């Protein structure tokens with residue numbers, strides 16, 4: 001059986017060792033107990049202040065406030081203490097927490113849930129289109145939303161709704177309700193000064209990020225807005241050429257190749273450096289985090 005006495009001796013030694021080991025596979029040390037994350041309904045002071053400012057200025061009818069996709073945020077109940085506030089979320093644990101906090105809450109998709117007539121709809125970062133929830137809003141009722149998930153942009157294109165005001169923090173840090181030149185919340189900046197002064201906005205280009213790429217390409221830190229736009233066009237053209245080449249080599253990839261004119265972001269390589277170019281420019285006023293106040297128009301308006 002053993003080809004040499006060395007092998008035999010080794011086997012005997014190993015067997016003796018194994019026989020003496022009582023637990024050849026020691027148990028894993030117990031894992032430290034991780035506190036389960038508690039989900040709790042809670043209001044947010046900044047949102048209460050914003051909704052309250054809207055309420056004071058507009059004095060809206062507010063019998064029913066509907067807040068779908070709000071997770072555990074119960075700020076509407078504090079800002080509208082005399083209203084029936086309906087919370088709807090698709091996440092069961094979230095809704096359990098809301099119910100435990102004594103709030104009227106339903107586990108459902110807001111794309112299907114019918115809250116009845118709603119005077120004020122609130123949607124922040126909802127992950128869904130506002131089309132269905134906003135269809136429950138009564139004539140002259142309001143929708144308060146931000147635009148981080150494109151909710152406000154979607155309502156802007158909905159002919160039934162009109163932007164009536166913006167609730168935001170001013171440059172000086174004051175909470176304000178703005179009703180002036182509301183079209184500026186949709187218009188892109190078009191001067192160097194506006195680019196320099198635009199507040200940080202998620203997803204949009206900003207002056208500080210534009211300067212290095214402009215400097216790398218032009219050797220100057222001047223006319224940043226105009227030069228940045230030119231660089232975006234260069235990036236689009238490069239992408240167009242790359243796509244054409246890719247398509248020639250792999251025609252079967254056609255459906256996966258995007259349209260460079262619709263890209264929000266480009267990775268732009270220049271002189272062995274790589275820059276991220278956002279093709280969305282800041283708006284003349286506001287950011288996607290502001291509260292857009294829409295009102296539902298009468299059908300004839």
Ligand SMILES: C[S@@+](CC[C@H](N)C(=O)[O-])C[C@H]1O[C@@H](n2cnc3c(N)ncnc32)[C@H](O)[C@@H]1O
Nearest residue numbers: 069070071089090091108109110124125126127
């Ligand atoms: C990104 S969170 C936003 C939460 C809160 N509004 C905020 O701004 O912090 C999106 C919430 O919407 C919920 N949600 C996603 N799709 C939904 C749907 N179809 N119906 C109801 N709730 C939904 C998620 O469960 C989550 O709580």
